[in-house]
Amino acid sequence: MPEFLKKMEVIKPVYDWTYKIFMWICKLLLIADILITSWVVLARYIKAIPAPNWGEEMILTLMSYMAVLSAALAIKRNAHIRMTAFDRFLPKKAVHLLDLLSDFAVLVLAIVMLVTGWSYATGLGAKGTYISMPWLSRFWLYFPIPLAGLAMIFFEVERIFIDIEHLYGKEEEI
Numbered sequence: 001m002p003e004f005l006k007k008m009e010v011i012k013p014v015y016d017w018t019y020k021i022f023m024w025i026c027k028l029l030l031i032a033d034i035l036i037t038s039w040v041v042l043a044r045y046i047k048a049i050p051a052p053n054w055g056e057e058m059i060l061t062l063m064s065y066m067a068v069l070s071a072a073l074a075i076k077r078n079a080h081i082r083m084t085a086f087d088r089f090l091p092k093k094a095v096h097l098l099d100l101l102s103d104f105a106v107l108v109l110a111i112v113m114l115v116t117g118w119s120y121a122t123g124l125g126a127k128g129t130y131i132s133m134p135w136l137s138r139f140w141l142y143f144p145i146p147l148a149g150l151a152m153i154f155f156e157v158e159r160i161f162i163d164i165e166h167l168y169g170k171e172e173e174i
Contacts, residue, residue: 008161015158019076022151026069033062054132061141068148075106075155078162093167100163103156110152117145 036055043051052058074080082102087095125142129135 008158012158015076015155018154019073022069022073026066026073029062029066029069033059033066036062054130057130057132064141065144065147068144069151072148072151072155075152075159078159096163096166100160100167103159103163107153107156107160110149110156113149114146114153115149117142117147117149121146 036052036059039049039052040055040059043049043055071080090098121139121142125139126137128138130138130141
């Protein structure tokens with residue numbers, strides 16, 4: 001195994017730690033989303049509970065964060081849906097090369113998400129505000145895309161190194 005792959009083993013705990021942080025963030029976002037949704041729904045049926053006028057916009061914003069961050073987390077676990085019907089008919093090296101190729105394609109997508117998402121967040125997003133929360137910039141509505149792009153780049157680099165290890169004969173631990 002090449003030396004650079006052995007050095008990647010040293011920083012594996014950093015990837016694991018980062019994954020746990022992003023997972024923790026997603027869990028907090030889900031809890032906040034459930035609480036706000038419950039509040040909004042209860043306020044519709046129980047007149048004594050005041051309805052937050054910002055609730056629905058906040059729910060949608062939190063959902064957008066969870067959706068894209070959980071997609072980045074799926075890269076770490078190699079849990080994305082993919083076509084594997086022909087994997088059993090192809091040589092293992094070919095399958096590993098195709099995995100590597102697809103991971104490079106996802107890396108390109110992540111870079112586009114980071115660059116274009118940041119452009120939208122700081123451009124279009126920074127110019128507007130939420131309708132129900134005029135004090136809050138729409139930057140936060142667009143920010144999940146570059147944030148997810150950054151997380152995807154981070155986890156995709158690890159995935160690429162794992163694919164290279166596979167090419168050298170080391171199988172992934174489950």
